[in-house]
Amino acid sequence: MFHTEMLSAEEKDLIKAAELIKQGEVVGFPTETVYGLAGNALDPEAVAKIFAAKGRPADNPLIVHLADFSEITEYAEDIPDSAYKLAEIFCPGPITMVVKKKDIIPDITSGGLDTVGIRVPVHKTAHEFIKLCGVPIAAPSANLSGSPSPTSADHVFADMNGRIPAIIDGGYCPVGVESTVVSFEGNAVRILRPGFVSGEDIKNAGFEVLYAKGVTERIDEGERVLSPGMKYKHYAPKAEVTIVDGDLEQFTEYVKKHYKAGTYSMIFDDDVLTFPYPYITYGNTAEEHARMLFGVLREADEIGAKQVFARCPSTDGVGLAVYNRLLRAAAFRVEKL
Ligand code: AMP
Ligand code: MG
8 A cells, every 4th residue: 555645747746756667666647648657668567566556457558658759769670661750740649659569678568469559748747757767658547447547636546546656746638538549551550549649630641541440349259459458348437328329409308218316418518508407518529528528427426427328429530539438438338319
């Protein structure tokens, strides 16, 4: 058991956090996407502590975070030209590139795969912290495995209190959903997990874009997947979530028909004027949905929701990432009206 200390994003505290990393400990830290649980990616014991703190399945690989993309050659080999071209446009930023790993990356970090996901956060505090650590930082989202990802230091504290020595409080995460995970196939880029950098963005940068199974479909038990994280139950609050796909009128009718005590609706900000049932809102635009989604799923637990009906987001741009996370929170229950 740790007494979990809340650290600020000031340099003296970042130095303190980096010291913990150098001692082989694990620290919660903010990034532009969600909060991460940081440990030295090259130290199998530190990485084992990350898996233990989260209760994460051992075959779900960790993303390795670097202060600068140019360091990639120390940890990966056979790096395709496309990776460099993509990095020129999107790095630093919320994109993770899966490339062949060098032996220096321990198997525990890559979940036993011979590849590694590399990301360079653009968030100022994340960047400063990783630089101060002086080692590549393995970091999954800083939630307990299965819960919604944390987008504030308080969310991290709620899940990790007593499990880790410190959390750096950098305020709310500006993106709110995890990074876009991509791999390379010839000249094509395959999206393994959608994020803020969208398929449209990557296409506009001149690439052919492919989507892995799991982005919008359920992965069957025992099926081999390109991105192991996509097969797990994820982001789920305790309430039973259902995505209800229809206009506001149809949605309202649906809620009326299925209403019982403990029902809350996840609706858009613009819906509140006419919507007559208990609700929580998650913005109007795809960017707002992304920023608010995980906080709202946690809020559903806090208010004791038993059943949540969510209005279906558009799947354009970052909306696909929102839909992908919401589908998992809903265990793929979608009502098409
Ligand atoms: P999290 O760290 O919780 O954001 O989850 C990391 C995600 O990246 C998971 O969905 C992993 O499956 C995926 N990922 C990380 N490394 C790799 C890799 N080497 N190959 C495929 N997917 C990866
Ligand atoms: Mg995660």
